[in-house]
Amino acid sequence: MNFELTSLRRAFRRVDRRFREVRLVAKALKSRRHPILAHIIPMRRCNLSCAYCNEYDSASKPVPIQIILRRLELLADLGTTSVTISGGEPLLHPDLDEIIRGIRSRGMMADLITNGYLLTPERIRRLNRTGLDHLQISIDNVMPDDVSKKSLKVLDRKLQWLAEHAEFAVNINSVLGSGTRNPEDVVTITRRARELGFESTVGLIHDGSGQLQNLSETQRAAYDAVTSLPKPFYTSALYDRFHKSLAAGLPNEWHCRAGSRYLYICEDGLVHYCSQQRGFPGIPLEQYTPAHLEREYHSVKSCAPYCTIPCVQRVAMIDEFLESPRTALARFFPPHGSEPRSRDLPMPIRVLTWLFLPPAKENWKRPVVNTFTRAAVWALRLK
Numbered sequence: 001m002n003f004e005l006t007s008l009r010r011a012f013r014r015v016d017r018r019f020r021e022v023r024l025v026a027k028a029l030k031s032r033r034h035p036i037l038a039h040i041i042p043m044r045r046c047n048l049s050c051a052y053c054n055e056y057d058s059a060s061k062p063v064p065i066q067i068i069l070r071r072l073e074l075l076a077d078l079g080t081t082s083v084t085i086s087g088g089e090p091l092l093h094p095d096l097d098e099i100i101r102g103i104r105s106r107g108m109m110a111d112l113i114t115n116g117y118l119l120t121p122e123r124i125r126r127l128n129r130t131g132l133d134h135l136q137i138s139i140d141n142v143m144p145d146d147v148s149k150k151s152l153k154v155l156d157r158k159l160q161w162l163a164e165h166a167e168f169a170v171n172i173n174s175v176l177g178s179g180t181r182n183p184e185d186v187v188t189i190t191r192r193a194r195e196l197g198f199e200s201t202v203g204l205i206h207d208g209s210g211q212l213q214n215l216s217e218t219q220r221a222a223y224d225a226v227t228s229l230p231k232p233f234y235t236s237a238l239y240d241r242f243h244k245s246l247a248a249g250l251p252n253e254w255h256c257r258a259g260s261r262y263l264y265i266c267e268d269g270l271v272h273y274c275s276q277q278r279g280f281p282g283i284p285l286e287q288y289t290p291a292h293l294e295r296e297y298h299s300v301k302s303c304a305p306y307c308t309i310p311c312v313q314r315v316a317m318i319d320e321f322l323e324s325p326r327t328a329l330a331r332f333f334p335p336h337g338s339e340p341r342s343r344d345l346p347m348p349i350r351v352l353t354w355l356f357l358p359p360a361k362e363n364w365k366r367p368v369v370n371t372f373t374r375a376a377v378w379a380l381r382l383k
């Protein structure tokens with residue numbers, strides 16, 4: 001009975017989440033004048049010390065809840081649609097549940113990145129009650145080593161609890177190139193994630209300024225093996241657009257919109273481009289205005305070609321689509337084999353293209369499409 005209730009609630013939450021995700025993307029496509037995603041850091045302290053990480057300390061205090069709620073208010077005022085809580089380790093913050101509720105009550109999507117060590121069935125049920133949308137756990141290897149203790153052996157029990165109790169979406173992320181003993185572990189981790197019904201992604205290690213560190217031959221082989229596994233279309237689009245070239249050691253041509261469409265708010269309440277470009281622009285969130293968003297939308301970041309920060313790249317894909325939809329789609333979904341282009345596109349993209357893009361050639365279907373387009377805009381409450 002309990003299991004059936006959880007499955008029912010999970011299904012209901014999935015539909016609700018998908019609807020709000022589609023609305024987030026639609027809002028981002030309708031206007032480029034608001035942040036799509038902001039990372040906030042409620043505390044810098046972490047209970048682990050991964051060798052490759054420059055985003056934690058072992059002593060800092062949690063940011064008081066009233067200060068965090070004020071920052072959420074400011075982000076909502078700027079029109080932010082999604083907030084990811086990161087760290088350090090956010091589960092160490094005594095008021096984490098209130099932070100998540102604060103995000104959701106301001107109409108934004110709430111995501112959490114954690115190392116998972118502090119998860120218990122009761123903690124997962126509490127997270128359900130806050131309205132959390134997505135949770136990401138990073139797992140770097142199968143057995144702990146000197147580089148990382150975020151290991152499948154240590155965390156598998158937590159993953160089983162998540163599979164049993166979580167009503168939010170779970171993603172397992174593995175970082176390749178961090179120097180863990182067996183790079184091919186990412187394949188085992190990805191298979192385990194899928195077996196438990198989770199999504200999974202693989203990231204590429206960066207240096208202290210967000211720049212690619214070239215993969216060794218073994219790491220490259222592990223990357224090829226893991227990315228050849230079946231995956232959702234939005235993950236495959238990110239790999240095709242950005243990661244494929246980086247894994248081969250090649251640069252990407254793109255416009256990073258950090259400071260505008262993506263904001264990184266550190267524990268001191270300053271706006272930075274991203275976790276690896278702290279200090280730029282380094283302006284207090286209290287003083288951040290639409291004029292700053294506009295300026296940073298256009299500013300060129302010299303670190304972009306070899307950048308490996310996936311959340312900023314995902315956001316940039318929305319703007320690429322906004323600026324030149326058909327060119328962007330061709331880059332996100334390059335033809336595989338000899339299939340004609342339109343049949344290569346995933347079904348949801350074909351439907352959205354049909355609904356919202358002007359036809360490549362005028363044809364008799366247009367009046368019908370206009371009716372559906374108006375209905376979709378109404379349903380997403382975009383007017």
Ligand code: SF4
Pocket residue numbers: 046047048049050053054055056087088089115
């Ligand atoms: S668990 Fe995350 S925040 Fe903590 S040291 Fe490792 S990578 Fe850094």
Ligand code: SF4
Pocket residue numbers: 209210211256257258273274275276277301303304305307308309312
């Ligand atoms: S390109 Fe953008 S996201 Fe990447 S390191 Fe530079 S500022 Fe950060």
